[in-house]
Amino acid sequence: MKYVEEFRDRALAEKLSAAIRAEADPARSYNFMEFCGGHTHAIFRYGVQDLVPGNVHFVHGPGCPVCILPIRRLDDAIELAERHGVILCSYGDMLRVPGSKRRSLLSVKAQGADVRMVYSTLDALDIARKNPDRQVVFLGIGFETTTPPTALAIRQAADEGLTNFSVFCNHVLTPAAIRHILDAPDIDPEEAVHLDGFLGPSHVSTVIGSRPYEFLSETYRKPVVIAGFEPLDVLQSVLMLIRQVNEGRVEVENQYARVVTREGNTKAQDLVDEIFELRPAFEWRGLGMVARSALAIRPAYAPFDAEARFDLSEKTSREVKSCECPAILRGVKKPKDCKLFGNVCTPDNPMGSCMVSSEGSCAAYWTYRRAETLAEMAKDKAMAEQAA
Amino acid sequence: MCLAIPALVTAVLADDMATVSLGGVVKTVSVALLDEVAVGDYVLLHVGYALHKISEEEAERTLAMMAEGGLLEAELDEIAGDAA
Numbered sequence A: 001m002k003y004v005e006e007f008r009d010r011a012l013a014e015k016l017s018a019a020i021r022a023e024a025d026p027a028r029s030y031n032f033m034e035f036c037g038g039h040t041h042a043i044f045r046y047g048v049q050d051l052v053p054g055n056v057h058f059v060h061g062p063g064c065p066v067c068i069l070p071i072r073r074l075d076d077a078i079e080l081a082e083r084h085g086v087i088l089c090s091y092g093d094m095l096r097v098p099g100s101k102r103r104s105l106l107s108v109k110a111q112g113a114d115v116r117m118v119y120s121t122l123d124a125l126d127i128a129r130k131n132p133d134r135q136v137v138f139l140g141i142g143f144e145t146t147t148p149p150t151a152l153a154i155r156q157a158a159d160e161g162l163t164n165f166s167v168f169c170n171h172v173l174t175p176a177a178i179r180h181i182l183d184a185p186d187i188d189p190e191e192a193v194h195l196d197g198f199l200g201p202s203h204v205s206t207v208i209g210s211r212p213y214e215f216l217s218e219t220y221r222k223p224v225v226i227a228g229f230e231p232l233d234v235l236q237s238v239l240m241l242i243r244q245v246n247e248g249r250v251e252v253e254n255q256y257a258r259v260v261t262r263e264g265n266t267k268a269q270d271l272v273d274e275i276f277e278l279r280p281a282f283e284w285r286g287l288g289m290v291a292r293s294a295l296a297i298r299p300a301y302a303p304f305d306a307e308a309r310f311d312l313s314e315k316t317s318r319e320v321k322s323c324e325c326p327a328i329l330r331g332v333k334k335p336k337d338c339k340l341f342g343n344v345c346t347p348d349n350p351m352g353s354c355m356v357s358s359e360g361s362c363a364a365y366w367t368y369r370r371a372e373t374l375a376e377m378a379k380d381k382a383m384a385e386q387a388a
Numbered sequence B: 001m002c003l004a005i006p007a008l009v010t011a012v013l014a015d016d017m018a019t020v021s022l023g024g025v026v027k028t029v030s031v032a033l034l035d036e037v038a039v040g041d042y043v044l045l046h047v048g049y050a051l052h053k054i055s056e057e058e059a060e061r062t063l064a065m066m067a068e069g070g071l072l073e074a075e076l077d078e079i080a081g082d083a084a
């Protein structure tokens, strides 16, 4: 490896950290929401919290597609694999998320359902070509980054005339979810999380560009910095946000300019438009129904739509009792506020989605802040007992 | 799943496919989401598709940081494990 470069980068991190300390006004506090789980992961993995002063707080947002898939949709996927006997293809992170009755795609696979982990929609198409006598369903999840690959797979299947391939579409849109979070205090004052700015999604923005986030500065008067996922990216973005707050500026700035433009990848956007249309509303785990926040496959491509092809039953799905994932995904609670954290719920035995994917908040706290979190929980408990 | 990593295009193939190299692993990926791609370009790779071009210098810097953080191994394992 290039050791020289690494040390240079470390030195740069120190420099950025010093700049943040110098510029952050000790008399105020800065609450920045990182929408993306990728940022949450980077913040913990590289100890970014320790490189910023104590009055700079990160509020973890709902940006992990695995975490926000509502249990009912996961139960539908399990039903496709079990009752309809399809070959269900999914990205790996999805397999261990517990659905109703704590059943996961992995546990039904162990019981004989044909669930396969794929790295790419290309692999799912291949499985369909090789198994012409079986129905193959790809579980499409993810934000705007992952949607174009799904769109291409559908178009490819249409071009090839594959009759045994379809997509169970759960693709969701980031700007709608951010809008929903900012509107939440109007709906429920209990939910008011004060936010001074946003670390904007990076890979999502490579596809849709930075323009879709301009409503945040224009309508909601919140500063935004589109931030890359490396620790230096995050630090630099925090510095840019602090400067905006200090100077009273409200803008969309782009720290991740090496890949993100204002327009994004228009070829990918056109393709997504051709294959998908907006759903009027879609349920997000934690956020509930969010208007115009997800995509469905257009009727012209109905043969490739698993929801049109298979008759999915109406079901009553149940969250695991006491799991605080929904509140954590809204940014109003932290993993330490969940009684199950670390005793009943661990990455080996997850009770909720936030503990499964490495981008989930509970998994991040478990991996990088376990001792501190457990100590805080014990302290909170003792205080509550004393008060009682 | 959300990770996207920089990869170097080593050959352009038929049907909008290309081979890329990342951390020594060679992988065939789709470049159908890009307008033009040439050998020597760095692209941002996500779930088997090149999403965007990136500058070479930035790609090297990012790769070095990811290697240091151990992030790259996890992603490479996932890619290597996809013998579907």
Ligand code: SF4
Pocket (backbone or CB within 6 Å): A322, A323, A324, A325, A328, A335, A338, A339, A340, A341, A342, A345, A346, A350, A351, A352, A353, A354, A355, A356, A362
């Ligand atoms: S610790 Fe487990 S049960 Fe509690 S909120 Fe996190 S994922 Fe849910």
